[in-house]
Amino acid sequence: xxxxSEILPSLISGTGMTLSIFFWTIIVSVPxxxxxxxxxxxxxxxxxxxIDIYVWLMRGTPLLLQLIFVFYGLPIIGIVFQRYxxxxxxxxxxxxxxxxxxxxxGLQAIxxxxxxxxxxLRLTRWQTLRKIVIPQVVKIVLPSIGNExxxxxKDSSLVYVIGxxxxxxxxxxxxxxxxxxxxxxxxxxxxxxxxxxxxLVLHQLEKHYSAWx
Amino acid sequence: xxxxxxxxxxxxxxxxxxxxxxxxxxxxxLTIVGPSGAGKTxxxxxxxxxxEVDSGxxxxxxxxxDPATNRDxxxxxxxxxxxxxxxxxxxxxxxxxxxxxxxxKQSTSDAKKEAKRLLDQLNLGDxxxxxxxxxxxxxxxxxxxxxxxxxxPKLLCYDEPTSALDPDLRREVQxxxxxxxxxxxxxxxxxxxxPFAEAIADQMMxxxxxx
Numbered sequence: 001x002x003x004x005s006e007i008l009p010s011l012i013s014g015t016g017m018t019l020s021i022f023f024w025t026i027i028v029s030v031p032x033x034x035x036x037x038x039x040x041x042x043x044x045x046x047x048x049x050x051i052d053i054y055v056w057l058m059r060g061t062p063l064l065l066q067l068i069f070v071f072y073g074l075p076i077i078g079i080v081f082q083r084y085x086x087x088x089x090x091x092x093x094x095x096x097x098x099x100x101x102x103x104x105x106g107l108q109a110i111x112x113x114x115x116x117x118x119x120x121l122r123l124t125r126w127q128t129l130r131k132i133v134i135p136q137v138v139k140i141v142l143p144s145i146g147n148e149x150x151x152x153x154k155d156s157s158l159v160y161v162i163g164x165x166x167x168x169x170x171x172x173x174x175x176x177x178x179x180x181x182x183x184x185x186x187x188x189x190x191x192x193x194x195x196x197x198x199x200l201v202l203h204q205l206e207k208h209y210s211a212w213x
Numbered sequence: 214x215x216x217x218x219x220x221x222x223x224x225x226x227x228x229x230x231x232x233x234x235x236x237x238x239x240x241x242x243l244t245i246v247g248p249s250g251a252g253k254t255x256x257x258x259x260x261x262x263x264x265e266v267d268s269g270x271x272x273x274x275x276x277x278x279d280p281a282t283n284r285d286x287x288x289x290x291x292x293x294x295x296x297x298x299x300x301x302x303x304x305x306x307x308x309x310x311x312x313x314x315x316x317x318k319q320s321t322s323d324a325k326k327e328a329k330r331l332l333d334q335l336n337l338g339d340x341x342x343x344x345x346x347x348x349x350x351x352x353x354x355x356x357x358x359x360x361x362x363x364x365x366p367k368l369l370c371y372d373e374p375t376s377a378l379d380p381d382l383r384r385e386v387q388x389x390x391x392x393x394x395x396x397x398x399x400x401x402x403x404x405x406x407x408p409f410a411e412a413i414a415d416q417m418m419x420x421x422x423x424x
Contacts (some may be wrong), residue, residue: 113294117298117299120262120291131300132300212345213346
């Protein structure tokens, strides 16, 4: 018990990094994912090809590799990121691609009749999206988004590869120093708490959206 | 008065509407009847601007207009779809007030007042706070009518209004359409239900499939 309270501060500071990656990625990737998802449905072919290639790259290679590439690879062509910025950049690019695919699926589930009925009421395209389409899409995609959100909590541990100190790395350091698995037990518990909070929030959101069908 | 002159619409190589001419007098009911595949719904979609025509003119009160592009003018044409297409994420009241507030820029309280008046008129007064999934088919249809009326259309179009209704509800929608006519609303009703069409029509138009 005494040992746990000794290592807890370093684990908590690692958790700070984990949470910071987590929140910024969600805050930026979800809206971007909606935009890219909408972009997939435009009739302007060059844009859809570009998006297809982007999504293929992001989903077709490991996130770990993308992190390494952003931090160690991009400086070769003159783009230099700080460690933290590199991590955020890679996470946002990667998660936007997944969210975009999820939103595309949700957009496809909205019947054409909804757009037509908005159109004869003379709502603009933007009003139609904001008031009618997006709320319905969000309800449809919430369970899939939830999966990605939970994944993101755990994926954030990949930032160790470019030398950032997150929760898992803090545990690793303590384990190597003190030659005991105990820190990892605590790390596991903290991850479980984080994902439990996410699960609760997601359930509340789903409940909110269950008012209508 | 709405006039259609020489309306032609093709899909691919197939001519669906071939030189259609018709006139709807103000405050009258025009029914368009014919078998499935005759182009009734296509004609309605052209009038309501959901399809662009290949040739022909629309003339409303002596002025040529293009329903497919004339979206920013005064409210012109309201549509009650066959499957109603209410917005499932909005309550009945919100379904009705959405366009008046966002498009006509009515204040929320004015729009609500007007919506409540129309809902009461069609016996939906107690349904304002329900979501569409909580309504029966007939109630959904009446909400769709109210939603269209709230935009003060010069013309109200119905696509197969009786197709999903049992005989009692059929009579009810018949009464509603006649009542709206008596209030001076011009209406076009597309249907394959001939007895229904005959019961409400001031004018009837038959369309036949082209081969």
